[in-house]
Amino acid sequence: MVGQREAEPGNYVAPGSALMAVVPLEETFVEANYREVALKHVAPGQRVRIHVDAYDIDLDGVVDSVPPATGAAFSPVGPENATGNFTKIVQRLPVKIRFAAGQPEVRHLRMGMSVETRIETHFADVIGGKRQTAYLGAKEAVE
Numbered sequence: 001m002v003g004q005r006e007a008e009p010g011n012y013v014a015p016g017s018a019l020m021a022v023v024p025l026e027e028t029f030v031e032a033n034y035r036e037v038a039l040k041h042v043a044p045g046q047r048v049r050i051h052v053d054a055y056d057i058d059l060d061g062v063v064d065s066v067p068p069a070t071g072a073a074f075s076p077v078g079p080e081n082a083t084g085n086f087t088k089i090v091q092r093l094p095v096k097i098r099f100a101a102g103q104p105e106v107r108h109l110r111m112g113m114s115v116e117t118r119i120e121t122h123f124a125d126v127i128g129g130k131r132q133t134a135y136l137g138a139k140e141a142v143e
Contacts, residue, residue: 028099028109032117033092041121042066055108060100063119067093074111078130082085095119 004021007013030050034042048061070091097117099106 006106007052011060028106028111029064030097030099030115031094032097032115033094034119036070036091036093039066039093039095041123042095042119047120049118049120050097050099051118052105053114053116055122058102059105061117062100063095064098067097069093075133 002020002022002120005019006017007019013019013087041049042063044063045066046063048063051057054061070093095117
């Protein structure tokens with residue numbers, strides 16, 4: 001599906017210009033930013049319940065990956081400051097969730113939509129039953 005069109009029929013374009021971004025909808029996934037303290041028992045392969053706000057439907061998913069570091073770990077400016085003061089800030093990690101096969105409703109989803117996720121860890125006190133607002137993405141937009 002064309003996600004963004006930069007040129008219209010009849011426009012002049014320079015060689016190498018991006019004309020459009022193509023989003024591969026068959027590889028849609030969810031990226032949910034969970035607090036670090038909630039990830040103690042989260043691992044790839046665990047089942048996930050995904051609620052799609054736009055259609056008020058629930059879908060099944062599976063944890064695809066949990067990153068080895070937070071976004072702050074790769075930030076050009078670290079969280080420490082020169083004065084030696086340290087403020088503890090709970091970090092969030094982007095958990096990648098793929099949709100389980102055999103769900104025709106997935107074809108209606110679009111990149112950037114909001115969803116809520118609940119990872120089934122069998123440790124309810126860890127996740128606390130709270131839902132994490134996330135967004136839909138696709139493998140890569142091709143330009």
